[in-house]
Amino acid sequence: MKLIACTDRNGGIGKNNLPLFSISGDLRFFKEKTMGHTIIMGRKTLDSLPCGKPLPDRTNIVLSRDPGFARDGVRVCNNSGELALLLRDISGDVYVIGGGEVYRELLPFCDTAYITVVDADADADTFLPKLDPSDGWQLTDQSPDHEENGLIYRFLTFERHI
Numbered sequence: 001m002k003l004i005a006c007t008d009r010n011g012g013i014g015k016n017n018l019p020l021f022s023i024s025g026d027l028r029f030f031k032e033k034t035m036g037h038t039i040i041m042g043r044k045t046l047d048s049l050p051c052g053k054p055l056p057d058r059t060n061i062v063l064s065r066d067p068g069f070a071r072d073g074v075r076v077c078n079n080s081g082e083l084a085l086l087l088r089d090i091s092g093d094v095y096v097i098g099g100g101e102v103y104r105e106l107l108p109f110c111d112t113a114y115i116t117v118v119d120a121d122a123d124a125d126t127f128l129p130k131l132d133p134s135d136g137w138q139l140t141d142q143s144p145d146h147e148e149n150g151l152i153y154r155f156l157t158f159e160r161h162i
């Protein structure tokens, strides 16, 4: 399982249930990575997407503890056991796309993390957990700096063996 996120320099990922940044270079990177694959997100992240709609051309899995929760184009899991069962039948890459609660729960099952780091302090209220070297996480790739609308950002890849 892989994780993909965009953070500020403090690991912040969101504020008031919205993303911190809208950087077209990062959105393109996210699309390239996830297109045609499976994405897993929390119900709050689904609600933060435009019109609360799933992302096209990907299998969208949404975690919600509400047994009545349903939305068009989405496969819902009510707990991690249901998620594990569903993933047994899914081929191709699986990306955990957020938010904070779901990153925390699924990070132990991830072996790769694609993190876009924006060199800014966005005063976030939601954070990505630390990719701790003591858990085996190592930085294996780093892009040059990019700039968009005055924001400097770079793409980092972390990997570990699990």
Ligand SMILES: NC(=O)c1ccc[n+]([C@@H]2O[C@H](COP(=O)([O-])OP(=O)(O)OC[C@H]3O[C@@H](n4cnc5c(N)ncnc54)[C@H](OP(=O)(O)O)[C@@H]3O)[C@@H](O)[C@H]2O)c1
Pocket: 004, 005, 006, 007, 012, 013, 014, 015, 016, 017, 018, 019, 020, 041, 042, 043, 044, 045, 046, 048, 063, 064, 065, 066, 069, 077, 078, 079, 080, 097, 098, 099, 100, 101, 102, 103, 105, 126
């Ligand atoms: N920068 C980025 O890369 C990025 C990516 C994604 C999201 N975000 C931001 O992150 C923020 C949202 O993160 P968040 O931590 O508040 O929420 P979240 O992780 O998106 O969703 C939390 C919800 O997921 C459901 N859930 C979580 N674990 C579950 C489990 N084991 N079983 C069943 N359901 C489970 C619950 O839904 P119910 O309440 O329905 O039970 C819970 O309230 C927003 O600001 C968003 O914009 C940023």
